[in-house]
Amino acid sequence: MIGETLSEDVLSQLKTILPKYGLEDTELKIIQSYRDSSQLNQQSGFSFQNEAGSKIQEEKIHLLENELRILKDKDHLAQSVAKEINVLFPSVDSFSLGDFLVQNVQDFSSSKEVTVLVKWKHQVGSVERKRLELF
Structure with missing residues (x-):
């Protein structure tokens, strides 16, 4: 997702509800606070150009x-x-x-x-x- 920076409370809530969806063994990685999409691309491995x-x-x-x-x-x-x-x-x-x-x-x-x-x-x-x- 791209958007506003998430607070620590929201991040911890997201991590706690993972088991409800059968994702208890899933690691939630969130990269945020990047101003430049090229940095985000390097960190996440995603490309914004399809x-x-x-x-x-x-x-x-x-x-x-x-x-x-x-x-x-x-x-x-x-x-x-x-x-x-x-x-x-x-x-x-x-x-x-x-x-x-x-x-x-x-x-x-x-x-x-x-x-x-x-x-x-x-x-x-x-x-x-x-x-x-x-x-």
Whole structure:
């Protein structure tokens, strides 16, 4: 048990009721007054991290690493595309690239879609816009 420190009276009461439960030959060991769980772990031989908890933690770390890798890939993609857009479409001032959550109001499904927002230097015609869409 982990909690408040037990008084000597409570400890002696616990030891006296052991025979009621058929535990007369059992030695009751109580370790208390430790501020640091590592000391408690060393003294008691218990580990506060169980295997299931560490597996869940490892899975979360793996998922976060994958998300980070995807974000880095998109950053790299945006930088490489920016160079091409600068050459091929001089009318583009800047653009944003990212995932947008698209929510369907008919069947309430949702999906992430890569979306590009473009800021033009000046008003452009439909031909220029279509060219960029096809790019």
